[in-house]
Amino acid sequence: MNRKKLILNLFKKAYLIRATEKLIIKHYDNNEMKTPMHMSMGEEGIVSGVCTALPKNSRTFGTYRSHGLYLAITQESDKFFAEMYGKVTGVLKGKGGSMHLLSPAHGLLGISAVVGSTIPLAVGNAFANVYLKKKDITAVFFGDGAVDEGVFWESLNIACLKGLPVLFVCEDNRYAVHTPWQVRRGYKNLVNIIKQYNCSVFETDTTDAEQIYKLTSRAVSSIQKKHQPAFLHLKYYRYLEHVGIHEDFNTGYRDKLEFMNWQKKDPIKLLRNKLKELKVSDMEIIKLEEGISKQVTESFQNAKSASFPDSSELLKNTFYEKTN
Numbered sequence: 001m002n003r004k005k006l007i008l009n010l011f012k013k014a015y016l017i018r019a020t021e022k023l024i025i026k027h028y029d030n031n032e033m034k035t036p037m038h039m040s041m042g043e044e045g046i047v048s049g050v051c052t053a054l055p056k057n058s059r060t061f062g063t064y065r066s067h068g069l070y071l072a073i074t075q076e077s078d079k080f081f082a083e084m085y086g087k088v089t090g091v092l093k094g095k096g097g098s099m100h101l102l103s104p105a106h107g108l109l110g111i112s113a114v115v116g117s118t119i120p121l122a123v124g125n126a127f128a129n130v131y132l133k134k135k136d137i138t139a140v141f142f143g144d145g146a147v148d149e150g151v152f153w154e155s156l157n158i159a160c161l162k163g164l165p166v167l168f169v170c171e172d173n174r175y176a177v178h179t180p181w182q183v184r185r186g187y188k189n190l191v192n193i194i195k196q197y198n199c200s201v202f203e204t205d206t207t208d209a210e211q212i213y214k215l216t217s218r219a220v221s222s223i224q225k226k227h228q229p230a231f232l233h234l235k236y237y238r239y240l241e242h243v244g245i246h247e248d249f250n251t252g253y254r255d256k257l258e259f260m261n262w263q264k265k266d267p268i269k270l271l272r273n274k275l276k277e278l279k280v281s282d283m284e285i286i287k288l289e290e291g292i293s294k295q296v297t298e299s300f301q302n303a304k305s306a307s308f309p310d311s312s313e314l315l316k317n318t319f320y321e322k323t324n
Ligand SMILES: Cc1ncc(C[n+]2csc(CCOP(=O)(O)OP(=O)(O)O)c2C)c(N)n1
Pocket: 065, 113, 114, 115, 116, 142, 143, 144, 145, 146, 147, 173, 175, 176, 177, 242
């Protein structure tokens, strides 16, 4: 892919996430979206960079904070908004909400509200691929809080022991809800520990989607060449509160000055500047943004006018249905 095409591709994904979440912010307080919202604002550079670099047929798993992941992978917003409104046209026919987005057709196999719970699923998926002699990569996204769970270390260990094609993507915003890593961990440097495993480690604190794309491409090559997992440690700043649509700088656990510094390297701004460097005119950029905003607004309107599922659907596709 030539550079201009790449930056356009990254920008479209990142802007779709930002425009979608801006619309959620505008309407969430009407209390019609009956789902908790863990917003992706601030992490757009990571999901668009990583997902663009993943080879075709890769499988992905995420966390409850996966608006960005879903939108970067599918680039669709109709089913997304319908799911937020609990409508029958949603990703999971309105039963999952914001924390259960998936799209098997695009390789997105699962996200979950339980911290760390998709990490072993990803390792299992990678094991299945090796067993079936498929060369596909499995990527799993998780926060720095998930690293505090035993299941992370068990999964990492077995993936490294068996040389499984897993890309571990740690999206590190330093906080698990309001608790910074320094008061959660009995060690100083996560990456130095992971380097002791049979695992290639890549790290950056950039919010630049192009750099993240390049780093991910290197990580993918290393998985394919060395036949062992790779660990991507990517830092970012969560713009909004842990769950919800508001800022939380009045709660005292973090400082607005920090936020303002990260905003200087906002992933959307960086990509917009790159487009300008590549001689894409202001008019073309505005047109692109308007097109994406139109897509998102239409999806939002369609979701509002769609039907709720019939009550006979309530227990379908649930564990309850299977056991009774
Ligand atoms: C197993 C488990 N323990 C605790 C919780 C409560 N909880 C929800 S989110 C969260 C913090 C996770 O932080 P992190 O993994 O860094 O992700 P972030 O929210 O920053 O994206 C916790 C402890 C949970 N959902 N699941």
